Amino acid sequence: MSNRSFFEKLHARLDLEAGLTLGAFIEEAGDQTFGLLVLLLSLPSLIPGVNVPLALLGGLALIGLGLQMMLGSGKPALPLRLKNQSLHKGKIKEALAAFERQLDRLPSGSRRPLNRRWIGLWVTWTAFLLFLPVLLPFGNILPAAALCLLGAALMEERPLWGWLGIVGSLGVTTYFGYSFDVVLKSLHHLFDWLRAVK
Numbered sequence: 001m002s003n004r005s006f007f008e009k010l011h012a013r014l015d016l017e018a019g020l021t022l023g024a025f026i027e028e029a030g031d032q033t034f035g036l037l038v039l040l041l042s043l044p045s046l047i048p049g050v051n052v053p054l055a056l057l058g059g060l061a062l063i064g065l066g067l068q069m070m071l072g073s074g075k076p077a078l079p080l081r082l083k084n085q086s087l088h089k090g091k092i093k094e095a096l097a098a099f100e101r102q103l104d105r106l107p108s109g110s111r112r113p114l115n116r117r118w119i120g121l122w123v124t125w126t127a128f129l130l131f132l133p134v135l136l137p138f139g140n141i142l143p144a145a146a147l148c149l150l151g152a153a154l155m156e157e158r159p160l161w162g163w164l165g166i167v168g169s170l171g172v173t174t175y176f177g178y179s180f181d182v183v184l185k186s187l188h189h190l191f192d193w194l195r196a197v198k
Helices: 005-016 022-048 051-070 089-104 115-129 141-156 159-180 178-196
Strands: none
Touching: 005 089, 022 051, 022 089, 022 115, 022 141, 051 089, 051 115, 051 141, 089 141, 115 141, 115 159, 141 159
């Protein structure tokens, strides 16, 4: 496996403590907080069986996170309820290991700090695609995978991974665009649900 120290820290931290919360990870992440949050909030949407309901919540949280990055926030602001959310160690480690295996197949390129505002723009857009309740094959998994790449790029300062995440986001946009009728119907259902909640 390539040298990715923060990924090793993630695995070690998950092994160390049961009932670990998202807030505990945030406190230890330092400058890598935004990348870590993008990755951790996207990973559950890669897990079959839980990805559909979690995509809605994760997408909404990631939209807020992306907007904060675009506005140049130094540190992410998250609701206390989300910070207190426990991470399912087994499922997160499983998804993290699967994602790392895919990363190992990709060229890593040189390390260089990324433009956080620029990445924030793509996180916001891709999170919106994740948030859409679209009934398409891989409709949640594809935007989540692109978001994981953007999060990993921020964490490990790998611009090449960032560009791959952007290309993935453009691919998902094209895929949704070809299925515009389905997306439109999904949006109508979402607005009807929001009106019912009010």
